[in-house]
Amino acid sequence: MTARIIDGKALAEQVRGEIATRAAALAARGEQPCLAVLLIGADPASAVYVRNKVAGCEKAGIRSLRFDYSADVAPDVVMAKLAELNADPAVHGILVQLPLPPQFDEAAVLEAISVEKDVDGFHAENVGRLSQNQEAFIPCTPHGVMKMLESTGVPLAGAEAVVIGRSNIVGKPMAMLLTNAGATVTVCHSKTRDLAFHTRRADILVAAVGKPRFVTGAMIKPGAVVIDVGINRLTDGPDAGKLCGDVDFDSAAQVAGAITPVPGGVGPMTITMLLENTVISAERAARRSGR
C-alpha cells in the first residue's frame, strides 16, 4: 500500500481564504480582527513561527501587533503588557510564543491572558471547557489535526485512536477532541509499556513525541490514518539540516492509508487555526457591541 498524502499546505490555503472573507466582513462592520503576539527571547524557531503568524495575519486582513522582549526581561514587564492588551477593546487575540525563558512561570503567564482573548486555547478555563465539550478556544495544533482528519472523511465515532504524547499543547487537547468526536482514545507516552502493541491497534495514529522518525511502518495498522505532529531538525547523517517528523515517512507510507508529511502537513494548519480563532474572537466582540 502507498498512503494518500494529506496536504496541510493546500488545506490551509483553502481555510485561510474563508478566514479572509470573514475578516473583511468584520472590518466592514468596524471590527477589524486584531492579534497581539509576544515573543520573549531569541529562540530561532520561535522567531520563524512568530514571523509566519504576523505574515499570515497580514494576508488574511487581520491586524497584528508584535512585542519583542529580550530573554532576560522581568516577568512583571510582560504581565503589565498582558494586562494592557486584555483591557484594549481593539485587540481580539493575545498569544505568548512558547517556550518561555526559565524565569517565567508558564502557567501564570497563560492564565494572565483574558479567557475571551486566549486564541491559543491554553488558559485553564478554556482547557476545562474543552474537556467538558463546551464552546472554547481550541488549541491550534490539535484543532488543525481535527480539520485534517475531517478532510479525509475517516469516521471518528467508534474509531480506535492512539495519541503518542501527553503535552498540554498537543497530546492532551488532541485526546479530548478525539474523545468528544466519539473515538476510543489511548494516550501513550514515555512510560508506556509496549508502545507498538497500542499503535498497531490504531485506526487513527497521532504522533507528537518530539523524536525524529520514531514511529516506523512496523508500528502502524495497515490502512490507518497517520498524523505527524513532530517537527525535528536533523543534526547529522545524510539529511543533516533537513526537517523531519516523528514518523519515519518512507516506511509508514508503505503501510498507512493516509499520512501527513513534514514539512507541509500539520504545521501550516496550526497557524491557520490561530487566524480562525482570532476571527471568532472578533465576531464575538462584534456581537457583544451590536455591530
Ligand SMILES: Nc1nc2c(c(=O)[nH]1)N[C@@H](CN(C=O)c1ccc(C(=O)N[C@@H](CCC(=O)O)C(=O)O)cc1)CN2
Ligand atoms: N503560543 C504558542 N507557542 C507554540 C505553539 C502554539 O500553538 N502556540 N506551537 C508550537 C510552534 N508553532 C506555533 O507557534 C508552529 C510550529 C510549526 C509550524 C509550521 O508551520 N511548521 C512548518 C515547518 C516550518 C519550518 O520550516 O520550520 C511545517 O510543518 O510545514 C507552525 C507553527 C510551539 N510553540
